[in-house]
Amino acid sequence: MTPEHSLTDWGIVAIFVTVYIGMILGGLPRLKLDRSGVALLGAIGVIGLGAMSTTQAASAVDLPTMLLLFAFMVVSAQMRLGGFYTAVTRQVAALPLGRNALLGALIAVAGALSAVFSNDIICLAMTPVVAQLCLQRRLNPAPFLxxxxxAANIGSAATLIGNPQNMLIGSLLQLPFGAYVRQALPPVVLSLGVLWAWLVWGPGHAESTAPAKPSAAMPVDLPSGYGPLQAPPFDAWQTAKGLAVAGALLLVFLFTDWPREVAALVGAGVLLLSRRLHSSDVMGF
Known part of the structure; x- marks a missing residue:
């Protein structure tokens, strides 16, 4: 190994360590960088060192995965802006359940939604409602959050559209959608059950066990709006539109050989044709 190669290798190691420190900390000290900025800076550093050419960097990106991810981010944003996630979480909060059963319902709903929509947006949309629910019921919010x-991460593993990793695996290996779901669903369901059992009977389980609440007694109120800590008003039409597109895409994935990224892009295009939701608002999420 020549000294030049050795310096390049050590430079790559330094970039790798710096990027992961930035990911852990959420940024780099004294720099106005978030995790995306840190990752971009790391990629620029690798190319700048000559360890990878721009052509090699471009070829390393799997375009079908990026297109599929973009399309489902649009679908997920449509559901959030339509108030769907907030409405579902509020319905769960109003159930006449005690602490443990309520926790189980939350895990089941978060896992199911994350199998179809982006798990990141599920967490973003549901967290404020769950936190407010815990405050109103005087429950320790830590187990619920x-x-x-x-649950969002576990549930997303159930399908080839639940998270970017599965999208990439499905694209590169050309995995059939239905066969994957049949194989992945049992361990996902089992893992969700293990998660619930750990949160109920694991460390700190004896802190609080709330009695069952009447079904009509727990409305969860949040400020209305479209910010990350606000509850978008429920829009039945926008929600129905998003659900129809998501359902149609699942049927296409299960019963046709139409490329998933192409079908998803068509679905995203349908959602962007809106008189109420501006495209910048949808793609801003």
Missing amino acids: LGLAC
Whole structure:
């Protein structure tokens, strides 16, 4: 190994370590960088060192995966802006359930939604409602928020559209959608059950166990708007439109050989044709 190659290798190691520190901390000290900025800076550093050419960097990006991810981010944003996630979480909050059953319902809903929509947006949309629910019922919010985060990640593994990793795996290996779901669903359901059991009987389980609440007694109120900590007003038409597109895409994935990224882009295009939701608002999420 020549000294020049050795310096390049050590430079790559330094970039790798710096990027992961930035990911852990959420940014780099004294720099106005978030995680996306840190990752971009790391990619620029690798190219700048000559470890990878711009052509090699471009070829390393799987375009079908990026298109599929973009399209489902649009679908997920449509559901959030239509108030769907907030409405579903409020319905769960109003159930006449005790602490443990309520936790189980939350885990089940978060896992199911994350299998179809983006798990990141599920967490973003449901977290404020769950936190407010815990405050109103005087419950320790930590198990509920931890359950939401873990359930969203576990549930997203059930399909080839639940998270970017599965999208990439499905694209590169050309995995059939239905066959994957049949194989992945049992361990996902089992993992959600293990998560619930750990949160109920694991460390700190004896802190609080709330009695069952009457079904009409727990409205969860949040300020209205479209910010990350606000509850978008429920729009039945926009929600129905998003659900119709998502349902149609699932049928296409299950019963046709139409390329998933192409079908998803068509679905995203249908959602962007809106008189109420501006495209900048949809793609801003």
